Structures are given as C-alpha cells and as structure tokens.
Amino acid sequence: MSVPLPSWVVAVLLEDDLLALNRAVGIVRRRNLVVASVSLGPSTRIGVSRLTCIVVADQSAVDRMANQLRKMVGALEVTVLPEADCVNREHALIRVRVSSAELAGLLDTIALFQATVIEESTRELVLEATASPPILGSLLRALEPFGVLDVVRSGAIALPRSPATDPAGGRAGLPAPRVAAAIPA
Amino acid sequence: MTELLSGAQILCRLLEEQGVDVLFGYPGGAIMPFYHALPESERLRHVLVRHEQAAAHAADGYARASGRPGVCVATSGPGATNLVTGLATAQMDSSPVVAITGQVPRGMIGRDAFQETDVIGITLPITKHSVMVQDITELADKVREGFHVATEGRPGPVLIDIPKDVQNQKAEWTGGPADRRTGAQRSARPPVRPPALEDGLRSAVRLINEAERPLLMVGHGVILSDAYAEVRALAERTGIPVITTLLGISAFPEAHPLHLGMPGMHGEVHVNRAIQHADVIVGIGLRFDDRVTGNTAGFAPRARIIHVDLDPSEIGKNIPVALGLVGDAREITARLAEAVTPRDCMAWKAEIAEFNRVRRESYRGDMAPDTILAGIHEVTGGRCTIVSDVGQHQMWVAKLYPYNQPNSHITSGGLGTMGFAVPAAMGVHFARPTQPVWAISGDGGFQMNMQEIATMVQEGIPVKMGIFNNGYLGMVRQWQQFFHGRRYSATPIWSPDYVKLAEAYGIAGYRVEHARQIEEAVDRATREPGPALVEFMIEQEANVFPMIPPGGSLSDPIEAVPAGAQVP
Numbered sequence: 233m234s235v236p237l238p239s240w241v242v243a244v245l246l247e248d249d250l251l252a253l254n255r256a257v258g259i260v261r262r263r264n265l266v267v268a269s270v271s272l273g274p275s276t277r278i279g280v281s282r283l284t285c286i287v288v289a290d291q292s293a294v295d296r297m298a299n300q301l302r303k304m305v306g307a308l309e310v311t312v313l314p315e316a317d318c319v320n321r322e323h324a325l326i327r328v329r330v331s332s333a334e335l336a337g338l339l340d341t342i343a344l345f346q347a348t349v350i351e352e353s354t355r356e357l358v359l360e361a362t363a364s365p366p367i368l369g370s371l372l373r374a375l376e377p378f379g380v381l382d383v384v385r386s387g388a389i390a391l392p393r394s395p396a397t398d399p400a401g402g403r404a405g406l407p408a409p410r411v412a413a414a415i416p417a
Numbered sequence: 418m419t420e421l422l423s424g425a426q427i428l429c430r431l432l433e434e435q436g437v438d439v440l441f442g443y444p445g446g447a448i449m450p451f452y453h454a455l456p457e458s459e460r461l462r463h464v465l466v467r468h469e470q471a472a473a474h475a476a477d478g479y480a481r482a483s484g485r486p487g488v489c490v491a492t493s494g495p496g497a498t499n500l501v502t503g504l505a506t507a508q509m510d511s512s513p514v515v516a517i518t519g520q521v522p523r524g525m526i527g528r529d530a531f532q533e534t535d536v537i538g539i540t541l542p543i544t545k546h547s548v549m550v551q552d553i554t555e556l557a558d559k560v561r562e563g564f565h566v567a568t569e570g571r572p573g574p575v576l577i578d579i580p581k582d583v584q585n586q587k588a589e590w591t592g593g594p595a596d597r598r599t600g601a602q603r604s605a606r607p608p609v610r611p612p613a614l615e616d617g618l619r620s621a622v623r624l625i626n627e628a629e630r631p632l633l634m635v636g637h638g639v640i641l642s643d644a645y646a647e648v649r650a651l652a653e654r655t656g657i658p659v660i661t662t663l664l665g666i667s668a669f670p671e672a673h674p675l676h677l678g679m680p681g682m683h684g685e686v687h688v689n690r691a692i693q694h695a696d697v698i699v700g701i702g703l704r705f706d707d708r709v710t711g712n713t714a715g716f717a718p719r720a721r722i723i724h725v726d727l728d729p730s731e732i733g734k735n736i737p738v739a740l741g742l743v744g745d746a747r748e749i750t751a752r753l754a755e756a757v758t759p760r761d762c763m764a765w766k767a768e769i770a771e772f773n774r775v776r777r778e779s780y781r782g783d784m785a786p787d788t789i790l791a792g793i794h795e796v797t798g799g800r801c802t803i804v805s806d807v808g809q810h811q812m813w814v815a816k817l818y819p820y821n822q823p824n825s826h827i828t829s830g831g832l833g834t835m836g837f838a839v840p841a842a843m844g845v846h847f848a849r850p851t852q853p854v855w856a857i858s859g860d861g862g863f864q865m866n867m868q869e870i871a872t873m874v875q876e877g878i879p880v881k882m883g884i885f886n887n888g889y890l891g892m893v894r895q896w897q898q899f900f901h902g903r904r905y906s907a908t909p910i911w912s913p914d915y916v917k918l919a920e921a922y923g924i925a926g927y928r929v930e931h932a933r934q935i936e937e938a939v940d941r942a943t944r945e946p947g948p949a950l951v952e953f954m955i956e957q958e959a960n961v962f963p964m965i966p967p968g969g970s971l972s973d974p975i976e977a978v979p980a981g982a983q984v985p
Contacts, residue, residue: 251537251548258541292733299730305546305566 239268239315240294241390244283244301245275245308252306256283259304263297265289269322269365271387280308284389286315318390322368325350326359329379338378345371356381419591424553425454425584428517430592431560433460437488439479439847440464441472445492446532448519450584464843464876467868469496471840473503474866476514477574478804478844481827484643486513486567487844493519494532497578498539502834504574505543509831510664511637513572515563516540520549522582536578545573553586571728572641617742618749621699621723622756624740628697630765631657632720634680637664637830638702638727644747645669645823648701651754656762658769660688662703664830667820677769681709682965683812687772689963689971694768695720699753702726702746705735706831715970725749774976783932784955786813786885792935793855793883794818796943801853802827802845806838806862809891812961814857836865842880843873853881853943860886860912870922873948881942882950884915887957895960898982899975900967915952925949958984 242260246252253272260267266288275282287294294312301310326347330338338357342349347361361371365388372380422430428451432440439462444452455463466472469491476487491497497518507514521530540547546566550559556579563575625631639648648669652659658677659669669676678688692698698720703709705724710716713736721739724732725746732741742749790813793801799821805814805828820826827845829837842856863884873880885891894908919926925945927938929952942949963974978984 254538255541262542296730296734299734303728303730 442490636703
C-alpha cells in the first residue's frame with residue numbers, strides 16, 4: 233500500500249466578497265486535489281475574510297495551489313502548514329432524540345465529550361461541541377444509538393501551534409512561505 | 418470641468434483615457450447604451466466583427482502585436498459566451514485583453530432574464546480577473562483596475578461585466594485618473610523583490626560560467642518584456658546557442674549563427690538532442706510546457722535549470738529547477754549579460770553541429786511547405802507579420818519561415834485554438850497598419866472563422882490569408898496515421914471553392930497548385946489594397962517531422978512514418 237498523502241492547512245485572507253471566495257475556491261477546485269474541509273469566517277481585519285481549507289496532497293501539489301492563490305486578485309495572504317503543525321478545531325450543533333430511559337447514558341456521553349446542551353425539550357436536545365474533527369466524529373458515533381436527528385458542522389479552523397508547545401522547540405522545519413525568488417543552487 | 422454623463426459615456430471616456438484606439442465588438446440588447454454613446458467619441462474606432470469569438474481573437478492579436486491592451490465588446494448572454502474561447506486563448510498565452518460585456522439590468526439578474534448568463538462565473542477560471550460593475554460610482558475604479566490588472570506583471574485577460582442600467586445611470590464626471598487599485602489591493606502585497614534575488618543572480622552567473630554545454634531557451638516572456646537586445650547580448654557574450662519555444666519564435670533573429678531552432682514535440686532533432694546533452698539550461702520567460710518537455714522525467718537529464726520568470730508560480734511548476742529567478746526578463750537578462758565571463762562555447766557548438774541531420778521529406782508534387790513559406794518571405798521581403806492557426810501548418814510556419822524581425826510570429830500556443838489566425842491577424846493590422854500581415858491557416862481552422870472576410874471587407878482591413886489545403890484535419894490525421902492504424906475517423910474535410918468564396922466577398926482569390934505559381938500569387942495578393950486570399954494545394958498526407966510521440970522523451974523522435982503506417 234502506498235504511503236498516505238499528508239494533510240495541509242491552507243489559510244487564505246480574502247477580500248470580503250463572494251466573487252473573491254468563488255475565485256479562491258475555483259483555484260482550489262481545479263487542481264483536482266482532495267479537499268477534506270472548507271470553512272469561511274471573518275478575520276481580524278475589516279473587509280477581509282479568512283478561508284481555511286484542509287487539503288490532502290503531496291507538498292509540491294499543495295505548493296503549486298498556494299502559488300496560484302497568491303497570484304489571485306483579492307487574495308491578500310496565503311499560508312500553508314502541515315496539519316500536524318496546527319491546532320485544529322471544528323464546531324458542531326447536534327439535535328439528538330431524548331427519552332427518559334436513556335437520559336442518564338446520554339448525559340454521560342455529553343459530559344465525556346465536553347459538549348453542552350444549548351436547547352432542550354421533552355423529546356430532543358440541541359448540543360454544541362467543539363473538538364478536533366476526529367473527536368467530533370467519535371462524538372457523533374457515540375450519539376448515534378440515541379438517535380441523531382440533525383447535525384451541522386462548521387468545517388475545520390486552524391492556527392499554527394505556538395512555538396512553546398512544539399517539542400522540537402520553535403517552528404523550524406515548517407516550509408517557509410514560498411516567495412521563490414531564488415532557490416540556492 | 419464637471420459634466421453629468423451616463424455610465425456608457427463615462428466608459429467611453431475611460432477607454433480613451435486608457436489609450437484605447439480600436440475596439441472589436443458586436444452590439445446587442447444589454448450593451449446598447451454603450452453603442453449609443455460610442456459615436457460621440459472621435460478617438461474610439463469600432464470594428465464590427467461577424468462573431469464575438471473573432472472580437473476576442475482580434476483584441477488578442479492587437480495586444481500581442483502592440484504590447485498594449487486589446488479591447489473587445491459584446492452583449493450579455495450569447496455575446497458574452499462567444500468570447501470564452503478567445504479569453505481562454507489570451508489567458509494561456511499571457512495576452513492583455515480587456516473584454517467589456519453588457520449584462521441584463523441589476524433588477525433582472527438571477528431571474529433567467531432574456532440573454533442573461535453568469536459570464537463572471539463562466540470566465541473566472543479563464544481570465545486573470547473578472548468583475549461586475551454594481552453601480553456607476555464604481556465604474557471608473559473598476560475599469561481602471563481592469564486595465565491595470567490586464568497589463569501589470571504577467572499580462573492576461575480581464576472581463577468587465579456592466580449591467581445595462583448601470584450604463585444608463587448618470588453621474589458627475591470630472592475626468593482625471595484616480596488610484597487604479599482597490600483598497601484591499603493597496604494595503605496588501607508589498608512588491609516581491611526579495612534580497613535573495615542578488616544571491617540568485619550570483620549563483621546563476623557561476624552556473625553559466627562553469628557550464629560546458631549551456632543553452633538558452635527563450636519564450637514569450639522575452640517578447641512581452643522587450644528583452645531582445647538583452648538576450649542577444651547574453652548569447653553573444655557567452656556564445657551560448659539559443660532555442661526559441663513556439664511563442665518565443667522571433668524573440669531572437671533566426672539568421673543569427675547562435676540560433677538553434679524550436680524544441681519539443683516537433684522540434685528539430687539537433688535542438689532536442691542539444692537539450693538532452695546540455696549541462697545548464699537558462700530558461701527565460703517560458704513555462705516548460707508539456708509540448709516543449711515531452712515526458713518530464715526524461716527531459717534534459719544532465720541539465721541544471723535556471724528559470725527566469727516574472728510569475729513566481731511558474732518556478733518549479735512543470736519541471737524541477739536548480740535556480741529560480743523571479744523578475745522581469747529584460748532586467749534579469751541584462752544583469753546576467755553584464756556579469757557573465759565572455760567565452761565562445763566552440764566545442765559545444767561543434768558537438769551540436771554533429772547532431773544535425775538531413776531529413777528527407779517526401780511530397781507528391783512540388784508544393785512543399787518550405788517552398789510556399791520561402792515564397793511569402795521572398796515577396797514580402799521578410800517584413801510581414803505571420804499569424805498562424807493551429808495544426809500541421811502551424812508547425813511548418815513556426816519552423817520553416819525565417820523570422821528576423823522581433824515579434825513577427827503570432828500564434829495560439831497554449832490553448833491551441835483553431836480559427837485563431839484570421840481574426841487575430843485583423844487585430845495585428847490595427848497595431849501595425851503599415852506592415853503586411855499574413856494569416857496562415859489550414860483548411861480546417863480557416864473554415865472556423867472565415868466569416869471574418871466580411872469584417873475585413875467592410876472595415877478595409879488588408880490582411881492576406883493563406884490556406885494550406887490538404888483536405889484533412891492534418892495534424893489529427895497524422896496522429897491517426899501513426900498511432901491509430903490509419904483509421905481516418907472524421908478527419909477528411911471538404912472545403913468550398915475558396916477562389917469563388919473570395920469572389921463572393923468581392924476580394925481577390927488565387928489557387929496555387931504548382932510551386933511555379935507561388936510567387937506570382939503571393940505577389941498579386943500582397944499588391945491588393947484590401948484583403949486577399951491564396952489557397953495552396955498541398956500534399957494530402959504530408960506529415961510534420963520529427964515528432965516526439967505524446968508522453969515520449971525528447972531523446973526518441975519519430976523521423977519517418979512508422980512501420981505499418983505507410984500510405985500504400
């Protein structure tokens with residue numbers, strides 16, 4: 233079996249309009265790579281939004297994609313990091329069926345995954361949970377026997393790990409943003 | 418002075434401000450306010466094409482020949498969608514085309530209105546940029562930004578979509594250029610000029626000085642950045658032989674002793690063998706397209722590649738490089754030429770000379786492509802611009818005509834758009850009104866846009882059209898002959914009587930069946946004050962040799978019809 237391809241967090245600061253989003257997603261799409269997740273939200277700058285894509289590809293393919301994004305009018309900043317070098321979370325809202333017989337078990341599951349009940353009725357609960365995408369998957373599987381009625385997930389968002397938490401000491405080893413001016417011979 | 422003008426009138430003022438003198442277009446419902454305002458402009462000449470695709474190719478031809486943006490105009494819906502092939506052609510070949518399209522009024526957008534199409538959505542992947550003007554207050558900024566984006570850095574096409582009611586909106590116009598970039602652009606992107614460039618130049622000079630078998634490969638970027646003198650200086654100072662890619666043809670004079678020829682799928686054997694033996698290749702303004710490299714795994718196996726390109730995303734995109742230098746071809750080549758150690762590369766040139774092979778072409782009759790092209794060169798004194806279409810004739814025109822004037826060869830390289838030559842040549846005429854322009858097509862490509870003869874007649878455009886008629890879609894037929902057991906599926910193509918066609922359009926038309934008729938026909942066509950057509954009847958199953966089979970290595974050319982594919 234071949235070695236699985238690595239995952240990358242591609243973060244793009246975009247001019248805040250749908251056309252820029254359309255353009256950026258088009259550039260990601262037409263490289264024909266595996267895109268595991270896409271999310272969009274406001275950034276710290278007014279008029280600028282942040283697009284986060286998790287892309288599964290070899291490094292040269294993801295670099296080519298990032299270089300095309302960097303050329304795009306309306307893309308202000310593009311960073312690519314290995315997913316392993318990022319903290320990565322996803323938010324979910326989950327509507328789950330509730331019955332008195334199963335309530336205790338359900339509450340245990342909710343507590344175990346540190347989810348929160350944000351709306352309740354006699355027949356169902358709405359939970360919110362924030363976790364890394366695989367943990368969120370585990371939560372959904374754990375809730376399945378109770379009856380999951382509806383789920384909405386935000387898509388993954390990510391930040392680079394802080395230098396202090398990196399056992400290698402700092403972020404050395406991450407690919408530098410490629411300006412590709414001169415690659416030493 | 419402040420005037421109250423409509424959006425359409427302001428658009429005309431903006432086009433004048435941007436230095437536009439000719440527009441290629443076709444009117445329709447959603448662009449009518451613009452066409453109403455257009456006659457008020459004394460400067461803007463409009464050329465009415467017969468199909469919007471021709472407007473886009475003509476704008477492209479104008480842009481390539483002049484270095485200034487070419488402008489095409491179309492209405493919404495079918496008008497806009499007909500531009501698509503032309504925009505994709507310009508995108509692949511880095512040509513600054515600005516397309517202006519009418520759109521249905523804002524209130525109708527999204528309701529499948531008559532002639533409504535999401536042209537922004539359609540053209541996003543095939544333009545450098547596309548925008549819709551949402552209100553007259555943004556019109557000036559968006560048009561100025563559009564022209565700026567089209568020409569800045571690596572050029573490319575830009576589409577500006579303007580709803581009909583925005584064209585009719587009124588606003589105060591004071592003229593005067595404003596800042597051409599949008600707010601977000603102004604705040605972002607410091608100019609890319611990394612300090613590493615200096616190190617890169619030093620490394621490049623070292624590599625070039627130490628190379629025993631160096632080559633220069635020059636592409637379209639040399640023409641776009643007007644780096645002819647700099648490339649020549651670098652070549653002459655070092656004695657390094659020069660290879661010109663399809664779009665790099667005419668970036669270096671072909672009569673020059675250092676000129677080698679075109680590389681790649683139909684490159685001459687000695688050119689491709691030089692690449693396979695080179696130890697350093699300096700690629701300037703090219704993108705190592707798959708038609709140039711063949712199978713990349715086997716491309717230039719001994720060479721360290723120095724890649725000079727304005728677009729950082731091209732460095733290392735198609736082939737691994739030892740060194741990438743990002744910047745203007747002219748500036749970087751000039752710096753390299755200054756810094757390299759003078760030498761003459763005699764031993765290497767002698768080695769390449771050994772690679773030369775005489776190839777025996779077989780043609781029934783005497784209408785060989787080189788004879789025809791020599792005739793055109795002779796009659797025009799080498800002063801004409803040759804615009805070629807796509808297919809076998811394109812390769813002959815690229816390889817057999819001696820280009821010694823800068824930027825005298827124009828063709829659709831990246832997209833390979835059949836039907837390009839005739840309309841693009843119309844655009845070239847407006848960029849070079851005093852020079853002869855020959856559009857050379859095959860009988861397939863010519864029939865894709867031959868309706869534009871009417872445009873030439875109506876607008877007085879004296880383009881000369883040469884048709885290489887072999888009764889086949891020749892390049893596809895050649896592949897069928899070599900790789901598909903001579904099953905000529907859908908490649909025989911019937912043509913009308915082109916001389917009678919010329920007559921129907923009221924222009925001169927000549928049919929040439931023997932080599933002895935070539936010069937006279939070309940001469941008479943050239944002397945015609947208006948457009949003229951010459952049909953060259955060539956060998957039906959002539960092939961373009963050599964040929965690297967698709968996916969093959971440059972080391973393994975096909976130099977004769979493969980066994981089993983001979984014509985019985």
